[in-house]
Amino acid sequence: MSVTIEDISKKLKLSTSTVSKALNGYKDVSEKTRDLVMGTAKELGYHPSAAARNLRRQRTDKIGFVFNNSLMYISDYFAEVIVGATAAAETVGNNIVLYINEGDSPDSLIQLIRAREVDGFVFVWNHVPAHIVDMLLDENVPFVVLGRRVGHPQASWIAPDNYNGGLELMQHLINLGHTRIGFTTRPSMGRTNEDRFNAYKDGLIQAGISIDRDLIVETKLEPFSGYHAAKQLLDLNDPPTAIFAFHDYVAIDAHQAIVERGLKIPDDVALVGFDGLNVSAFTTPPITTVSQPLAEIGRESILTLLKRIANNDLPPIQKTLPVELKIRRSTQPEKSSNST
Amino acid sequence: MSVTIEDISKKLKLSTSTVSKALNGYKDVSEKTRDLVMGTAKELGYHPSAAARNLRRQRTDKIGFVFNNSLMYISDYFAEVIVGATAAAETVGNNIVLYINEGDSPDSLIQLIRAREVDGFVFVWNHVPAHIVDMLLDENVPFVVLGRRVGHPQASWIAPDNYNGGLELMQHLINLGHTRIGFTTRPSMGRTNEDRFNAYKDGLIQAGISIDRDLIVETKLEPFSGYHAAKQLLDLNDPPTAIFAFHDYVAIDAHQAIVERGLKIPDDVALVGFDGLNVSAFTTPPITTVSQPLAEIGRESILTLLKRIANNDLPPIQKTLPVELKIRRSTQPEKSSNST
DNA sequence: TCAATTTACGAAATCGATTTCGGGAGTGTA
DNA sequence: TACACTCCCGAAATCGATTTCGTAAATTGA
Numbered sequence: 001m002s003v004t005i006e007d008i009s010k011k012l013k014l015s016t017s018t019v020s021k022a023l024n025g026y027k028d029v030s031e032k033t034r035d036l037v038m039g040t041a042k043e044l045g046y047h048p049s050a051a052a053r054n055l056r057r058q059r060t061d062k063i064g065f066v067f068n069n070s071l072m073y074i075s076d077y078f079a080e081v082i083v084g085a086t087a088a089a090e091t092v093g094n095n096i097v098l099y100i101n102e103g104d105s106p107d108s109l110i111q112l113i114r115a116r117e118v119d120g121f122v123f124v125w126n127h128v129p130a131h132i133v134d135m136l137l138d139e140n141v142p143f144v145v146l147g148r149r150v151g152h153p154q155a156s157w158i159a160p161d162n163y164n165g166g167l168e169l170m171q172h173l174i175n176l177g178h179t180r181i182g183f184t185t186r187p188s189m190g191r192t193n194e195d196r197f198n199a200y201k202d203g204l205i206q207a208g209i210s211i212d213r214d215l216i217v218e219t220k221l222e223p224f225s226g227y228h229a230a231k232q233l234l235d236l237n238d239p240p241t242a243i244f245a246f247h248d249y250v251a252i253d254a255h256q257a258i259v260e261r262g263l264k265i266p267d268d269v270a271l272v273g274f275d276g277l278n279v280s281a282f283t284t285p286p287i288t289t290v291s292q293p294l295a296e297i298g299r300e301s302i303l304t305l306l307k308r309i310a311n312n313d314l315p316p317i318q319k320t321l322p323v324e325l326k327i328r329r330s331t332q333p334e335k336s337s338n339s340t
Numbered sequence: 341m342s343v344t345i346e347d348i349s350k351k352l353k354l355s356t357s358t359v360s361k362a363l364n365g366y367k368d369v370s371e372k373t374r375d376l377v378m379g380t381a382k383e384l385g386y387h388p389s390a391a392a393r394n395l396r397r398q399r400t401d402k403i404g405f406v407f408n409n410s411l412m413y414i415s416d417y418f419a420e421v422i423v424g425a426t427a428a429a430e431t432v433g434n435n436i437v438l439y440i441n442e443g444d445s446p447d448s449l450i451q452l453i454r455a456r457e458v459d460g461f462v463f464v465w466n467h468v469p470a471h472i473v474d475m476l477l478d479e480n481v482p483f484v485v486l487g488r489r490v491g492h493p494q495a496s497w498i499a500p501d502n503y504n505g506g507l508e509l510m511q512h513l514i515n516l517g518h519t520r521i522g523f524t525t526r527p528s529m530g531r532t533n534e535d536r537f538n539a540y541k542d543g544l545i546q547a548g549i550s551i552d553r554d555l556i557v558e559t560k561l562e563p564f565s566g567y568h569a570a571k572q573l574l575d576l577n578d579p580p581t582a583i584f585a586f587h588d589y590v591a592i593d594a595h596q597a598i599v600e601r602g603l604k605i606p607d608d609v610a611l612v613g614f615d616g617l618n619v620s621a622f623t624t625p626p627i628t629t630v631s632q633p634l635a636e637i638g639r640e641s642i643l644t645l646l647k648r649i650a651n652n653d654l655p656p657i658q659k660t661l662p663v664e665l666k667i668r669r670s671t672q673p674e675k676s677s678n679s680t
Numbered sequence: 681t682c683a684a685t686t687t688a689c690g691a692a693a694t695c696g697a698t699t700t701c702g703g704g705a706g707t708g709t710a
Numbered sequence: 711t712a713c714a715c716t717c718c719c720g721a722a723a724t725c726g727a728t729t730t731c732g733t734a735a736a737t738t739g740a
Contacts, residue, residue, distance in 0.1 A: 014690085050456055055391035056694070057728070075419030111387055115390045252622055278415070
């Protein structure tokens with residue numbers, strides 16, 4: 001079929017061992033032989049078979065990205081993350097394999113792990129339950145959770161600083177004079193939600209503002225679900241003058257709800273989102289948000305995973321990356337800010 | 341290390357051949373033995389090694405997606421496509437491997453192909469030059485080009501109907517009474533550009549409107565580059581009353597340029613984009629566009645590729661998929677349409 | 681000059697599965 | 711009884727590389 005190492009060895013009347021060693025930079029090969037091998041390898045168009053290599057080396061130089069989300073709802077997020085991840089991976093010759101909705105049952109996840117198709121896994125999950133972490137540790141497979149903190153102390157993760165980002169948003173709103181600030185929360189109490197919600201509460205507390213339960217409404221997990229949450233807030237007898245949406249897509253929904261009510265952003269209601277996705281910059285007005293260093297998160301996840309692949313006995317690596325407040329016109333009525 | 345087929349065979353005092361055959365449904369294994377093998381396989385937590393399988397079967401059950409674009413600029417596009425693709429791939433137990441910016445030089449592409457890490461390739465390239473197609477054919481590797489037509493007669497591709505989509509846009513604008521319609525074109529004359537541009541010209545011709553060269557301006561290849569193109573159009577002595585942007589991101593730029601001039605959309609200038617990306621729905625007003633069946637394109641690409649993997653001597657498969665006009669408020673002044 | 685190293689290479693094992701081929705045991709038929 | 715045929719199973723080759731270990735030849739040192 002294709003050119004194998006044996007074709008080279010036959011042509012040069014050398015053993016396959018010598019050819020392999022010549023190609024892989026071993027020292028016990030003479031200069032002359034090496035040049036000869038390199039030359040005919042190029043001439044014949046030889047490239048090593050990944051399968052044979054993988055089998056022998058017990059390593060694939062591939063990293064699995066496991067999603068249990070539909071990509072549709074995190075396309076911007078995903079795209080930026082993957083850019084950072086692939087850039088980091090390719091510096092060491094690794095490639096990324098996508099597993100979408102494949103780790104949803106523990107069984108299929110175990111199968112995935114034991115097939116050893118990849119050297120390690122990056123989990124892009126909304127929530128990684130403890131029993132999954134236990135299973136991963138039990139299988140002794142290198143892994144890292146991307147984008148969110150994990151409760152389990154033995155799990156490695158790379159996450160944005162949701163708490164401080166949220167706090168900055170709150171301080172921004174409070175500095176603008178807002179005292180009635182609505183918050184849209186999520187049904188499931190993951191770490192991400194917890195951090196942002198705590199930031200909301202602490203932001204109020206630090207400013208000496210009491211917490212009004214009415215201003216906290218729950219959205220569904222689905223994207224584009226912030227519409228009703230925003231309406232619910234606007235329907236209050238004493239409605240908020242600012243809304244802190246859990247993330248940018250929720251903010252976009254809220255934007256629509258606010259506009260439909262005939263209210264002006266930010267004059268009647270200020271609006272902030274979270275995550276810093278592209279879409280939040282395209283609305284009118286663009287929405288103030290906290291941008292995550294997504295490419296950096298992708299990059300760090302890969303670097304962390306590579307460390308664990310090299311030595312999985314390392315203590316867990318857990319990193320919180322700083323986020324950046326992006327002030328846009330949804331909170332600033334006058335002289336538009338210069339941020340994107 | 342992990343459980344191998346030999347562990348099972350030793351435990352049951354059977355040969356590895358019998359175990360393998362039992363697991364793979366060969367007929368020359370007795371019912372009793374099969375049950376025994378299946379049972380202990382599950383008990384021991386056996387899963388076949390992908391590398392060993394791949395080597396022996398000369399097949400990986402993996403499909404490579406090769407991008408030479410930065411994903412950043414096509415995140416929405418990519419996400420939808422990949423959803424359709426992974427869904428189609430997983431029905432036959434295939435996974436998708438990402439190769440980003442790896443096929444940019446013919447050398448690295450050849451290396452990729454000869455490593456046989458995947459069974460076939462889906463190319464998501466702006467332009468697939470003839471010499472690359474020749475090389476792919478020469479290597480006899482199954483491949484399909486996603487999202488655009490390819491000039492080479494032997495290439496397989498799945499593409500949206502850019503021409504008819506463009507024609508529908510033009511007819512829509514012309515029905516609204518527009519006679520001066522601007523068009524933003526691209527520097528490189530790929531098929532996609534050609535089709536949309538031809539639709540623009542034919543749309544005018546069919547309506548008996550003569551083509552005004554001033555109304556055709558060129559943008560850079562970079563995204564967010566439609567801003568200057570739009571300004572250039574608006575600066576004309578006899579500016580257009582409608583702008584046909586080459587794709588949605590260009591339209592978003594144009595949107596910004598128009599708003600900055602203090603002009604109203606659609607009253608002063610109507611605006612249409614192309615592709616049907618999410619972002620075009622979030623502007624104010626939302627932008628009329630032609631939506632590509634992205635998930636379907638992803639799905640069809642995989643199905644086509646799988647056919648070619650099964651038999652690469654098949655004649656080339658080339659499919660044009662229908663697109664859908666999405667009328668939004670950027671062209672309809674009154675009573676907002678109900679489409680998303 | 682002779683022993684001790686170094687240098688350069690090859691034989692063979694190995695990674696973990698799949699698959700071909702051959703044959704013993706059991707059953708059926710003349 | 712002899713022969714043909716299934717039914718099951720195992721031995722061994724194979725996929726294509728990597729790597730260990732041994733050794734002949736060349737080089738060095740005393």
